Amino acid sequence: MSLHLENLPRTIYVERVAGETLAEHGREACADTAPAEREAPVGGLAAPSCGGSASANLLAAPRVVMIDQRRLPGELAWISTDDWRQVVDAVKTLAVRGAPAIGVAGAAAVMLAAFELAAGRSLAPAGNCDASRPAAEGRNTPVSAEEHGGATQVTAEKYDELPSSAGTRDDAAHQVAPGDEASSAASSSPALFAARLRHVARQVAEARPTAVNLSWAVGRALETALEALKAGDTPQQAAEALYKLTEALIAEDEAANRAIGANGAALLRPLAQAKGASLNILTHCNAGSLATAFYGTALGVVYAAAEEGLVARVYADETRPVGQGARLTAWELARAGVPVTLICDNMAASLMAQGRIDAVVVGADRIAANGDAANKIGTLGVAVLARHFGVPFFVAAPESTRDGSCATGTDIPIEQRSATEVLPSPIEGVEVFNPAFDVTPAALIAAIVTEKGVWKPEH
Ligand SMILES: CSC[C@@H](O)[C@@H](O)C(=O)COP(=O)(O)O
Numbered sequence: 001m002s003l004h005l006e007n008l009p010r011t012i013y014v015e016r017v018a019g020e021t022l023a024e025h026g027r028e029a030c031a032d033t034a035p036a037e038r039e040a041p042v043g044g045l046a047a048p049s050c051g052g053s054a055s056a057n058l059l060a061a062p063r064v065v066m067i068d069q070r071r072l073p074g075e076l077a078w079i080s081t082d083d084w085r086q087v088v089d090a091v092k093t094l095a096v097r098g099a100p101a102i103g104v105a106g107a108a109a110v111m112l113a114a115f116e117l118a119a120g121r122s123l124a125p126a127g128n129c130d131a132s133r134p135a136a137e138g139r140n141t142p143v144s145a146e147e148h149g150g151a152t153q154v155t156a157e158k159y160d161e162l163p164s165s166a167g168t169r170d171d172a173a174h175q176v177a178p179g180d181e182a183s184s185a186a187s188s189s190p191a192l193f194a195a196r197l198r199h200v201a202r203q204v205a206e207a208r209p210t211a212v213n214l215s216w217a218v219g220r221a222l223e224t225a226l227e228a229l230k231a232g233d234t235p236q237q238a239a240e241a242l243y244k245l246t247e248a249l250i251a252e253d254e255a256a257n258r259a260i261g262a263n264g265a266a267l268l269r270p271l272a273q274a275k276g277a278s279l280n281i282l283t284h285c286n287a288g289s290l291a292t293a294f295y296g297t298a299l300g301v302v303y304a305a306a307e308e309g310l311v312a313r314v315y316a317d318e319t320r321p322v323g324q325g326a327r328l329t330a331w332e333l334a335r336a337g338v339p340v341t342l343i344c345d346n347m348a349a350s351l352m353a354q355g356r357i358d359a360v361v362v363g364a365d366r367i368a369a370n371g372d373a374a375n376k377i378g379t380l381g382v383a384v385l386a387r388h389f390g391v392p393f394f395v396a397a398p399e400s401t402r403d404g405s406c407a408t409g410t411d412i413p414i415e416q417r418s419a420t421e422v423l424p425s426p427i428e429g430v431e432v433f434n435p436a437f438d439v440t441p442a443a444l445i446a447a448i449v450t451e452k453g454v455w456k457p458e459h
Pocket of ligand 1: 094097362364375
């Protein structure tokens, strides 16, 4: 098999529009339909730019460019925006999804807000960005990063930590009327800038509750801005620091995924040797390049193993109700040149019973200290089946997905999503239960693969 990773589009990146300042640049988002084939600046396909080249002066307008994954596989289209609210909206509506990708998106949203403030623009909420956060239910209850307060979270303290010259949080952050004087004041007052950026960061971090990567990355962004201000930087310089951080997060994520791939391939090698043939691998949801900055976590393992000839075929669960497996994983693998067979979620048992699955590799959205791992709903069922049929079950995720503040999986907040994802037209008298994730106990996981190595929680 020859891999074609160059056919994979970059999920999310940032760019500058040369020759325009933020104040001059239009605020509207543009959605571009990608050409069938196009060279990307650094591997993979990139969207056509909304204008200009990548050379940038101070305060040239940054844009966040994201694949609109709601439109796949029918159409490869990008959202390009300089509005942090649209990035939050994209996270909530799954235009951009997957734990590492929404982490990058979160940091990028804070970066766009910083540029908006630094240019003296209003920070009034728009669209549904202030819409109430997704509900949580059951034992895995805490939802917001602030409420959760763990080591890798955006803590309340971080939100409230002000530069020494700043006033209180309330006197600044809540002055958010469109076009008011406080908006332009934030461009010249580090204290006001910090307070209002903190206010935005909180909204961004709460866009989705389960994947810890979101609040982790937002926390890094906020910390970067506050540190810059403490060091005496202007709001404009702090915004520039956030642009650099977003680029760094994207590069870090790809590097982590490639390391995860190498570590995971080392786990699959002995299985292929024992079988005397390449492996059939089952995966659930999309933990591929589309779910990350590039390359993928679970599919990163597949890509690295495929390079070595260890992979015969990937079976992709369709992953009801949103269909990330059918719409995204199958599309991505086919595009990358990996043989793929799409199955319905209820077919995995039958395949395993026939001995047609050699290993399961999935991603994760949050991993508790004891190794319990939250991943897309349905993963737990696959893990139970794998244990029953003696198939090794591997979890692949970056270190940023580990949350030491959750002792076990019961501490992980589980997002409840809209009933319409399950039942597009309501039926009177019918309630819908739609948790987006479930938790696989560590006892069912053969190994957790991160960029740092392989972790066997049981041992
Ligand atoms: C690489 S993220 C882990 C995935 O396996 C999966 O759970 C996932 O893609 C997240 O779900 P989503 O709701 O699509 O954002």
